[in-house]
Amino acid sequence: MAEQMMAADGRTLKSSLNRALRRQKLRALLLIAPLLLFIMVTFVIPIGQMLFRSVENQIVSDTIPRTVQELASWDARTDPLPDEAVFISFAKDMMTAVEERRHTRLGSRLNYENAGISSQFRRSGRDVADMGEVIADQFIALNPAWEEPETWVTLLADPDWIAADPDDRPAFELSDTARTALPRTSDVYAEFARLAQDSPRGLARSQPWNMVYFALHEDLTATPAPDLGTLASPLLTEAATAASGFETESIRDAFIASSRGWGDTALWQTIQTYSPPYTASYFLTAVDLRQTPDGIERAAENQQIYVRLFIRTLVMSLTIMGACILLGYPVAWMLANLPSRQANLMLILVLLPFWTSLLVRTSAWKVLLQQQGVINDLLVWIGLVADDNRLTMINNATGTIIAMTHILLPFMILPLYSVMKTIPPSYLRAAKSLGATNWTAFWRVYFPQSVPGIGAGSILVFILSIGYYITPEIVGGTSGIFISNRIAYHISSSLNWGLAAALGTILLVVVMALYWAYDRIVGIDNVKLGG
C-alpha cells in the first residue's frame, strides 16, 4: 500500500505520465507513418534529387579528370590553345570514356553551353583509339614481346594478383614498384586493365591501348630518367635505351586532324569554364544570362525567353485567378442562399466538369473558339462579325485564359461556398434594418466575412495555374504558353534536365515567396476552406 502511494506521487507519477504520453505520441506517429513515408519516398526525395541537378556538374570532372587538372593552369589570353600535355591527358581520358561510352554524354552536356561541341566528341571518339599508334608500332618493332598482353601484366601487375587463380581473379591491382617507377604508364594501364577484365576477351587476350604505349614512352623519356629498380628486365632496359630515339607524334595535331574544332580556343574555354563539379550555369540560363570566360553576360537578345515566360506565367495566372473570383463569387453566393434542394443540384453542376477528362474539356474549347468554330459561326450568322474577319480566340493568350478559367473555376467556387454557408443571413437583415442600403450591407457586412473564402480559392487557383502544362500546350499557341511548357520540353525533348531543374526551382521559390507575401499581407489564418 505504502509502495503504491510512493509510485503515485512526485517523480514516479510524472515519469509514468510521461510514459503514457510518449506511448500516445508514438501511436500517433505510427498512424501517420505510412503517409509520411509515402510522401518522403515518392515526393520529397525525388524532388530534392531533381532540384539538385540544377547545380550538379560532376560529369565533366568525372569523365575527363586528367584534362580538367591540366587545363586549370591554361590561360587563354596568353596561349590560344592548351599545350601538348593537356591534349595527351585528354587522349588518355577520352580512351577510357570512349570504352565506357561516356564521351558523347559529356559532349551533349557541353553542347548546351557551346553549340557544336557534341559532334567534336562524337567524331574524335572514333579516332582516339589510333592516337599513339606511331609510338606503339615502334615498341613492337623493337621487340614483338610488347604486343603480348602477358608482357604488360608481368611488368605492371601486383605479384599477388598474378598468383591468384586465373579463373577467379579479383579486380586488377598494380604493383607498387610499377606505380613508382612508371607512374604514367601505370595510371593508364590500370584503367585499361579494369575495362579489359570485364570485356568478353578478358585481360589475358587484350592488347593494351596505344595510349598505354604512349605513356610508357613518356615515362621512359622523362627527366630525370626513371629508376626502374626491380622492374629492370632486358626487355624494358632495351626499350628505355631506344625510347629517346623514337619518332614522336603530336597528340594535339592528331586531335585537330580528327576534328578541326579542337583547334578552337572557345571550345577549350568552355571545357575550362565548366570544369568545376558544381555550376550556376543552369540558373543563369534560366534567367537569360550566360557564363562566359569573361564573366556573366546577358544572353543574345534573340535567345532571351525565360524571364519573359516567367513574367507571363505570373501575369496570366493572376488574370485567371481574377476571372475565377469574378465568375465564381456570384455562383457561390447563389449556392449559399438557395434552398438546399436546389443548392445541391447546382453543386452537382459545378462539380460536373470534374467527371470529364481534362483533355476533352480543353479540346472542346478548341472546337468552340476556333475561327471556323461554333462561336465565330454564330457571331457571323448574327452579323456581329464579318466572315473574312473572324475573331482569333484560340492559339493565343485569350484561349489559355478562357480554357483555364473554366477548368479551375470549381476550385474557386467550392471554398467560397463553404465559407459563405457559415455567414448567418441574419447579419445582412440586421444591417438593412439599421438603415444600410443593399450595397453597403453587402460591402461592409457580407463581403468582409467572405474574404477568407476568396483567399483560399485564390491560393488554390493561382498555385494550380502557375504549374499548368497541358491546357496552355493545346490552346496556347505561341503567346499563351507558360514556363511549365518549357520545363516539359527540357525534360522530355532536349534532355537538358539541369536547366529544367533550375527553372523548376525558380518557380518553386517564386510560389513560396508569393505565399509568404500573402501571409504577411492577408494572414494565412484568414484562409478558410470551410466552416
Add this chain to the structure above:
Amino acid sequence: MKLTKAMMATTALTLAGTTAFAQEMANDMTIVSWGGAYQASQDNAYLQPYLAANPDVRANWDESSPEAVARLRAMDEAGNLTWDLVDVVAADALRLCDEGLAMEVDHDAILAAAPDGTPATEDFGDLIISDCFIPQIAYSTTNAYRTDVAAWNGETPGDICALFDLETFPGTRTLQRQPIDNLEWALICDGVAFEDVYDTLETTEGQDRAFAKLDTIKDSTIWWTSAAESIQSLADGEAVMGSSYNGRFFSAIVEQNQPLEMLWDAQVYDLDGWIIPAGLPEDRLARVLDFLFFATDTQRLADQAAYISYGPARASSAPLVSTHAELGIEMAPHMPTNPDNATNAFVQNYLWWADYRDDLDARFQAWLAQ
C-alpha cells in the same frame, strides 16, 4: 547434315559477341512504338506473324515513343529497364546512342541479308545513320494544301515557296512548333541551294535570314506540336496549307477523303527505326534479336507498306510493295520515295541538328514568344 552444320555455324556467328548460341530466350517482350495507324501497321506486318510462329511469346505494345529518350534515361538512372525494343526517329536514335542508352549493334551480324544475298548494311545503305539504329521506314515531313480555297482564284501551289507566298495564296498556315524543317524551308525559299542550307544555317547571318523569312508568315501561322493537330486544322479549314507527316496526309486524303492535295516539293526525308536499349539481360536480348531478325527482313518491311504509306528502309523491299490492305489501291504512288514525289526531296542532316538543336531551339522559342 552438312547443311545443318553450316546453318548452325552461321547462326552461331550471327549471335556471337552479343549472346551465346542456343541461349534461353525470354518469352515476354515489351515493344515501344507510336500508337495509331503506324503501330497498327507494325502489328499487322511483323508482330502478329511472329507471334503466330512463336505461340509461347507474349508481347505488349507501349505507346511511349514520343518520350522514349527521357523515359529510357530515367529507366537507366533507376536501374530498372522495362522495355525490350524501342521505335524511335533517327534524331532520337542518335541521341540515345550518344547517351549510351542504346546498344551498338553489328547490322550484318544481327539482321537478315536480302533474298539475293546482299548483306544488310548494303541493303539498308545510307539509312544506317548510327551504330545503334536499325531503320524500318523512310517517311517525310511534307506539306499539303486545301483544294477549295476560293481566295486563291484557281491557282494551286506548285512548290514549297507557296508557303511563304501570302499574296497568291492567302490564308493561315500550320507548321510544326520546332526549328527543324521550318528553317530549312525558309532558307530554300530565300534562294539558298539545297546543299548550302546547313552551311548557311551555321552562321548568324544565315540564321537571321531564315528567321526573317519566317517572319513574313509568323502572324498567319498556327504552330502544331502533334501531327494530328495539323491534320485537324487543315480538315476544319482553320489552316489552308501546312506541314505534317506524309502518312498522316495519306490517311486524311485517301482514307478520309478530305479536300487536300499533297505538296511533295522539298519534302524532308526522315527515318524511323528500332533501337535496343543498352543493358538488357541476356535472355531478353536473345528474344529481341530473334524478333528483330524476323521483323526487319525484306518481306516484312514490304508487308508493312500495305498498311501505311511509308517507304520500306531496305532497297530490296521496294519492288515487293503492292496494294493497300483494305482499299486495294497501289501504294507506290503515295510513297515519299516514289520517283514522281522525290524529284526535289531534301535530306535532313541529323548530325548537324544534334549539334545546333539546343541553340536554335532557344532562338526559335524566343522568336515565337516575341
